[in-house]
Amino acid sequence: MKVAILSSTPENYVKALRGLPDVEVVAAASWDAFEPVRRAAEAGARVLCEYPRAAKETDLKAMVDAGGDRLTFASPACHGEAFALVRKGIADGGIGEPTTILGSLTTRADGVLGAAAPHLLDLADAVLGGESAQQVYAQTNTVLNGRIAESAAVLTVRYPSGKVASFDCRRSPSGTGRPKVTFIGAKASVQYDAGPRLLGGDRWEQGGEDLDALLLRDFLSDGDGPGPDGQAALRTFRIVQAAYESAHTGQPVDLPAGG
Known part of the structure; x- marks a missing residue:
């Protein structure tokens, strides 16, 4: 291959x-x-x-x-048994019709909108079946690093169906780069943590599945994998670009229908 x-x-x-x-x-x-x-x-x-x-x-x-x-x-959090179970449960109606998605991710990289937001948006895209965003609003700051690249951001995405996703992205030297997302439906909610913290001896350590290895396994296997394809990547990229525009202007940004 x-x-x-x-x-x-x-x-x-x-x-x-x-x-x-x-x-x-x-x-x-x-x-x-x-x-x-x-x-x-x-x-x-x-x-x-x-x-x-x-x-x-x-x-x-x-x-x-x-x-x-x-x-x-490459969106490691989309891979593995844990997210597969969450996604199937939502598709089977376990939480009712999804209405709201709340998520957070802490990264070690500057420019958190570009470094962190795509991995949160990919999870939302997978659960929402590729629904294109309608409106994007974002706020950013550089307080944590004093440099031009944003060190913290809040991003809100509205979809034509009425669903709303809100994400908190931050920079930290101890950032794991693994998202935590809660999917809220009409009947219940479910949380997916791509990097749960486990107590090892007298300190907290990163736990959960080896998502990078699972990403490569799925990429090399036959058939469609759970990670984002090119069209999903374009949807995510357009949201991130709209978020930068919104953060610059202070106003929500409308996306073209189907864009």
Whole structure:
């Protein structure tokens, strides 16, 4: 199997993939040099991407158009048994009609809208069946780091169906990068924690499934995996870009219908 990787740290994936039988890494590049990976997708390679931090929508769309159904975006929290059970329970009507999604994520990276929000939005997108956002509102600040990139953000997304998602993203040296999301329905609610804290000896340690390993397993397996495809990535990317615009203007931003 030929695999191309597009990541801010491609070496993390290359090391894991090169230890697997029947896997050939044909390209590994950062987002500022995505053209080789696009060519790999056009040549028929399967492509694993992280979300771009400073790309234009036209660049991302070109990547999506070239990759087609061979393109997967890296969103580890979408993988694993825990989220699969939550998603199935919601689809089966366990909480009734979903109305509200509340989530939080703490990351070690600056620019939390770009670093953290996509992983929260991917979970919402999976549960809402790919419903496109209607309106986005965001507030940010740089108090925690004193630099230009935002260190904290609150993001609210409204959907045409009336559903609302609200996310809290923050930067911290101890950030896990794992989201915690509560799905609220007409009858009940359910919480998904992608990185539960476990007590190991006399200190808290990160617990739960090895989501990065499960991401690679699903990416390499046959059939559709639970992670976001190209169209889901475009929906998420457009929300994040609208969030930046909203934070800059102080006003909600309406998205085109179906955008």
